[in-house]
Amino acid sequence: MNNKKFKFFIHIVLIFFTLIMLGPFIWMFLTSIKTYEESIRIPLQFFPKDIRWVNYQIVYEKFPFLILYFNTIIVSVATIIGQLFIVSLSAYAFARIKFPFKNILFMGMLALMMIPGQIFIIPRYQLMVGLKLTNTLTALVLPSLFSVFGVFLLRQFFQSVPIELEESAKLDGCSHFRIYWQIMLPLVVPGMIALGILTMLNTWKDLMWPIIVNRTMSKMTLSAGLAMLIGQHTTYYEQVMAGAVISVFPMIIVYLIFQKQFVESIAKTGIKG
Amino acid sequence: MKPKKKHSKFKSKDTLAAYLFISPMLIGIFIFFVFAFLQNIYFSFNKVGAFDTPTFVGIDNYRRLLTDPIFLIALKNTIFYTVLGVPLVVFFSILIAWFLNQKIKGQSIYRTAIFLPAITMPAAIGLLWRWLLNYQYGIVNYIIVKLGGTAVAWLSDTNTVKWAILLVLVWSMVSYQVIIMLAGLQGISKTYYEAAEVDGASKWQIFFKITLPLLSPTIFFVTIMSTIGILQIFDFIFLMIQRTAVAYQYSMSLVSYFYELAFTQNLRGYASAVSIVLFVIILIITVIQFVGQKKWVNYD
Numbered sequence: 001m002n003n004k005k006f007k008f009f010i011h012i013v014l015i016f017f018t019l020i021m022l023g024p025f026i027w028m029f030l031t032s033i034k035t036y037e038e039s040i041r042i043p044l045q046f047f048p049k050d051i052r053w054v055n056y057q058i059v060y061e062k063f064p065f066l067i068l069y070f071n072t073i074i075v076s077v078a079t080i081i082g083q084l085f086i087v088s089l090s091a092y093a094f095a096r097i098k099f100p101f102k103n104i105l106f107m108g109m110l111a112l113m114m115i116p117g118q119i120f121i122i123p124r125y126q127l128m129v130g131l132k133l134t135n136t137l138t139a140l141v142l143p144s145l146f147s148v149f150g151v152f153l154l155r156q157f158f159q160s161v162p163i164e165l166e167e168s169a170k171l172d173g174c175s176h177f178r179i180y181w182q183i184m185l186p187l188v189v190p191g192m193i194a195l196g197i198l199t200m201l202n203t204w205k206d207l208m209w210p211i212i213v214n215r216t217m218s219k220m221t222l223s224a225g226l227a228m229l230i231g232q233h234t235t236y237y238e239q240v241m242a243g244a245v246i247s248v249f250p251m252i253i254v255y256l257i258f259q260k261q262f263v264e265s266i267a268k269t270g271i272k273g
Numbered sequence: 274m275k276p277k278k279k280h281s282k283f284k285s286k287d288t289l290a291a292y293l294f295i296s297p298m299l300i301g302i303f304i305f306f307v308f309a310f311l312q313n314i315y316f317s318f319n320k321v322g323a324f325d326t327p328t329f330v331g332i333d334n335y336r337r338l339l340t341d342p343i344f345l346i347a348l349k350n351t352i353f354y355t356v357l358g359v360p361l362v363v364f365f366s367i368l369i370a371w372f373l374n375q376k377i378k379g380q381s382i383y384r385t386a387i388f389l390p391a392i393t394m395p396a397a398i399g400l401l402w403r404w405l406l407n408y409q410y411g412i413v414n415y416i417i418v419k420l421g422g423t424a425v426a427w428l429s430d431t432n433t434v435k436w437a438i439l440l441v442l443v444w445s446m447v448s449y450q451v452i453i454m455l456a457g458l459q460g461i462s463k464t465y466y467e468a469a470e471v472d473g474a475s476k477w478q479i480f481f482k483i484t485l486p487l488l489s490p491t492i493f494f495v496t497i498m499s500t501i502g503i504l505q506i507f508d509f510i511f512l513m514i515q516r517t518a519v520a521y522q523y524s525m526s527l528v529s530y531f532y533e534l535a536f537t538q539n540l541r542g543y544a545s546a547v548s549i550v551l552f553v554i555i556l557i558i559t560v561i562q563f564v565g566q567k568k569w570v571n572y573d
Contacts, residue, residue: 006476010375014383017369021448022386025393027412028401040410090298099291100283105299112306116505116555118531118548122316122541123309146301176290205394207508208528212536226396230403230512237404248397255392259385262392266449267456269498 025248032056032241039238055242062239065246067218068225075140075221076203080196082141087150088192092180094151095158096166109148121212128213139213140221144203150195153268157191158184194265197258201266204251222247316545323539334546344547346522347530351504351551353435354526358442358503363496365447367488370454371480384455390448399512402441403428406513428514431523438524441509446502450495457491458484489570497562504555507532527551 031039032055034048059065093099094106124143125134133139161184169179185192203221210224217225229243255262317334319327338344373384390398405413406427414424427437465487469479485492507528514521525533527547535544 007375007377010372010377011379013372014377014387017372018383018386020444021390024401024405025389027405031404042410044412044415086297086301090295093291093294097287097291097294098283099288102291105295109302112302112310114556114559115306115310116501116528116548116552118505118528119313119552120306120309122321122535122545122548123312124305126312127304127309143305146298146305148302148306151298176287176294180294201392207395207511208532212532223394223396226394226400227512230396230400237407237410240400241404244397244400248393251392251394252389255389256385259388263384263388263452263456266391266452269453 028241028244031238032245034238036236036238039241052238055238056246059239059243060246063229063243064217064225065222065243068220068222068247069250071137071219072204072221072223075137076200078137078141079144079203080199082145083147083150083199084192084196086145087147087195088154088185088188089180091151091154092158092184095155096179096184097176109151112148113152118208121209124209125212133213135214135216135219137219140203140210143209144199147195147199149269150199153195154188154191157188161187193261194268197262197265198269201262313545313548316542317549319542321540321542321545323541327542330542334543335550337543338546338550343522343525343530344527347525347527348550350435350524351506351526351528354439354442354506355500355503357439358446359496359499361439361443362446362450362499362503363492365443366450366454366495367492369447369451370458371484373451373455374458388448388452390445391452393445395445395508396512398441398445399509402437402444402509403513406437429518429520431520434514434520434524438506438509438513441513442503442506445509446499450499453495453498454488454491457488460491461487486571490572493562493566493570497559500558500562501555504551504558 030046030048033051033053034045034055035052038045038048094102120143128134128139128142133142165183165187166179169183174183205223206221207223207227210221211227214220214224217228220228226243226247229240316327318329318331320330320333321327369387373380373387405411408414408424408426408429411427413427418424425433427433461484465483466479469483474482505528506526510521510524510526510529511532514524528551531544531547531551534540534547
């Protein structure tokens with residue numbers, strides 16, 4: 001195969017896979033702007049005669065998207081801030097301070113990553129019931145604050161900071177906290193961004209814990225709320241698809257703007273330490 | 274990690290600071306992981322309802338699993354998803370990543386589109402595919418019929434429902450794993466390729482003799498992650514199959530069954546036993562994969 005033919009072949013293959021990955025989203029959007037009759041017409045009608053934006057209004061009135069969005073954003077922001085603080089503190093200690101039982105504690109934490117999440121769910125749920133935290137946003141934030149993976153990830157970033165910086169600060173008599181806060185933390189911002197993005201993705205995607213711990217719509221995240229939407233209305237697919245578009249569109253916009261950061265963060269999960 | 278010189282003495286100031294630094298994490302880990310894990314093991318030997326206190330039943334929960342037909346179906350389904358899903362995910366993610374790593378125009382557009390499912394919430398993906406796989410009006414059946422096949426009742430036929438879940442699972446997972454595979458491919462130094470081209474190696478030879486071996490650590494990582502991920506499949510089954518339909522049972526995974534037992538039937542002790550079984554399965558498979566990797570994974 002000569003070079004030109006080879007490139008043509010690559011384009012063909014990539015267009016094929018793009019259609020498979022992107023096609024469903026396009027179909028979702030097309031369905032969402034059809035009338036009911038158009039959405040179920042056979043043979044399939046690809047494009048609507050008129051764009052029917054009113055589907056969005058209908059589903060928006062039927063379904064508390066604003067509350068779900070608000071909850072999801074509050075939960076992600078609270079989780080990310082709390083997690084970054086807790087995780088970076090201990091990642092710094094594991095990377096930069098010598099203390100007894102360090103390796104045992106670190107290995108123990110790594111071992112926890114092997115355990116499937118379902119194992120913790122019943123005890124955590126009972127705990128939330130005991131603390132009267134069911135049907136609160138706090139219940140969604142609390143267990144996610146302690147990310148073992150985050151410690152693992154940020155520790156690598158702290159380790160890559162040159163030791164000289166720390167030593168000169170130590171000579172000036174800086175405390176560990178000042179070294180952490182003023183010198184080290186600004187240097188591991190890329191790691192924190194990566195962890196922040198991954199945590200955000202997890203919060204948006206997570207389904208099981210939110211549907212277990214919060215059963216009232218006003219305290220649900222988008223993901224859990226959508227799962228309820230499935231239970232309720234599945235006849236009018238043009239409306240359901242409008243709902244799906246409303247719930248994925250903002251994330252897609254964020255992704256398109258910060259694509260580089262998203263991709264790098266996900267790629268970082270694949271770096272072996 | 275290299276063995277380090279042992280420090281017989283730690284500075285007490287350092288030790289104090291370090292424990293202060295890790296204490297929030299340690300407390301959280303103790304409550305939400307260690308204690309929860311131990312409590313779950315304890316529950317698995319008890320009868321635990323929604324409100325009553327646990328009563329000790331020994332290994333009854335585990336013994337009951339052996340003869341529980343739904344558990345056995347869930348186990349079989351989980352194995353089905355894993356055995357078929359993992360190779361498919363690994364194969365397609367290598368394939369697509371390889372094409373996305375070629376130097377051609379418009380590559381960033383292809384990447385943007387192909388990574389899209391990776392950042393989309395499963396709830397929306399579930400809704401979307403329910404519509405695509407709709408028996409009467411779905412576009413998938415439309416295409417199948419156009420190509421001369423017969424329409425499939427994807428989400429209600431007890432024989433095909435597993436395949437529908439597998440399809441969506443692979444579709445969404447490939448998108449995520451391609452990102453990791455592509456990063457792995459980009460990490461391979463160009464000097465290897467240049468040397469091979471000088472030697473007159475064909476594209477085919479380069480792929481099998483250079484790319485694959487050098488990518489093997491990433492392939493191993495993706496294999497482990499997708500195995501663990503698929504063994505815990507829950508979302509798409511929960512979202513795509515009517516939970517009152519017969520088909521639900523035929524698509525159910527161990528985690529779906531765990532969820533139903535724990536939170537709709539309130540059989541929490543029994544559900545704990547299911548989760549422990551899943552944990553043991555994951556543990557065994559991961560250990561086997563780590564032992565097996567020495568034969569094919571190439572670290573330099």
